[in-house]
Amino acid sequence: MKNTLIATALVCLAANAAFADGHRSAAPEGAQAYIVSPADGAVVTNPVTIVFGLEGMGVAPANVEVDNTGHHHLLINTDPATLDMDSGLPATDQIVHFGGGQTQVTKELPAGTHNLQLLLGNWSHVPHDPPVMSEVITITVE
Template identity: 55%
Template sequence: MWKVCLLGWWVLGFGSVLADESLPRSAAPADAVVYLISPKAGEKIHGDVVVRFGLKGMGVAPAGVNLAGTGHHHLLLDVAALPDLNLPLPKDAQHLHFGAGQTETTLKLPAGKHTLQLLLGDQLHIPHQPPVVSEKVTITVE
């Protein structure tokens, strides 16, 4: 029985150490800015939503390309809080990846209010240090 308890303690303890580990984060200039060119905050949109991404102080490079001072865009759609900035960003219907280096997209969103926010990720989809994140923009699709 003591062996089972010891094994359980070791597994739980080792798992906590692994959970506390964060992946290395790429450096970003303190003055780097990512922003939404369009749509603008408060905008009312009929039909498809064309989203254009802006970036100052850094360059855009596709995922997998390890080039200092670059990253690629991730669009957070209707996300209440930022994801864990020490891990690769999730990829799902609310966390859209633009790993080919795209700087715009067109979204088909249901009618209603929506929030949009950009977060730059490095070659491994991990946010930079410091994080390069835009203001959250609220739009209404009619």
């Protein structure tokens, strides 16, 4: 029994590693994420509501593998060039996951200027190929 549990655990670990690393889903041509609001250059107060948009694809929760879908990740003051696009995106204060398929968030941000960008992840949090991301917007929180 103990050997069976160990073998099962190893199979699960291997499966998790396989889906979280290197499984980039193809993005349909023309697919685009965008930030509906706030507008680029907006001066806002807390809490800040950020509304996500997506064109040419659908939204599906994490761990639900459906072609031409994904879920949003909000990059806050994060350059996507610093991310490993072949691995699952880490969850941090600057890379906020919306694995439930959410299309907006109301969030407290520190006072100051912030760059915001959306990056779509597939069912295993890995960016699509090519990446589906929004333009960067800059907001100022008073």
